[in-house]
Amino acid sequence: MTTDYHSHILPNIDDGSDSIKTSLKMIKMMKQQGIGIIVATPHFYMHREASLDSYLVKRQNAYEKLMAADPAVKDIHIGAEVAIEKGISVLGELEKLCISGTRLILLEPPFTQYNSWIVEEIDEIANSRRLIPIIAHVHRYMGVYSKSDLNSLMSVDAVFQINAEAFEHFSTRRFVNKLIS
Template sequence: MFIDCHCHILPQIDDGSESTEMSLQMIALQHQQGVERIIATPHFYAHREKSVSHYLEKRQNAFQKVMSANPAVSDIRLGAEVAVEHGLSQLPDIEKLAFQGTKLFLFEFPYSVFNQRYIEEIYNICNDYGFTPVIAHLHRYLEYYTKSEMQKVLEMDAIFQFNNEAFGNFRERSFCKKILKQGYRVIFGSDAHNLTSRKPNFDLLARKAKPEWIENANQILRISG
């Protein structure tokens, strides 16, 4: 079984699902692919939101629309994919964006050159609240970070999330295998946004990943609630 810990299946809250109907179809596809638990992680960009509480209200409304339509996967929990930006750690209520009922917090680094201040923002939040950071789709930063910068990220006390799509790409798959071999904590997600270009893709992970990697990922997510 799979836990999809990163996806944009809630309707009309970000650039993911465009309607409740689309959400239900995405969830049905996740179910067909063996996903038994979903953590819905709509984007959170501090500079675009009025406040954390306003975002949480929108997220709750979107969640309720899905849950009242009897989705194919009933175990849906709430999280957020929080973009790292300057001053994030000072935002009131930031701690409320952790994965519901856990000490895990999903961070998305900007798609730009490495900046040590991003790591500091993450630690400021995690140290204050005893969270473990989850770094979203680490493989995407291979094109932005040098080897030594990537090493700095890997040295964080963090869990590293890979999108299943990394397994369809030789370089990204090799990177993932390398860090798994080195004993880093790795979890997987679809990062699904729709039913076409970025659809649920645990079928790909099922074909390409070793069962023990998936079991370890599930273990990490279960231990964390």
């Protein structure tokens, strides 16, 4: 069964789905594409949230509303796409942002100038918190980070998540094929 580890299907929680109706359409399309397990990963920005607990309540409410609407794919797990910010590795109860039932945590590096603290935060999450980082849509940083910065990011002990869009263009397809090999 194919799993989508990075989706924004929960309604009214981030820049993904704007309603239950949209979420159900998205899930129906995913099912038609052969997706059997979906991980709902709404954005978590530490600096924007009042608290981790308020985010978790908001996420759980959106999940329950979606599940009550009887989606086409029933196997939906919750997680988060966690923005890597300075200090995220010491956030209390960071584990609650992992994909449900796992130690996997989806992390999104910033789309700003690269800084060494990004890798330091990922390493802290992996080593001190004993979580397994998944770096979100790593191919998107090709145009943001220099080649050496990208190599530094790629040197972390993590899983790298790639969107299907990466295979549309020669340069990103080449990068992804190199990453896979």
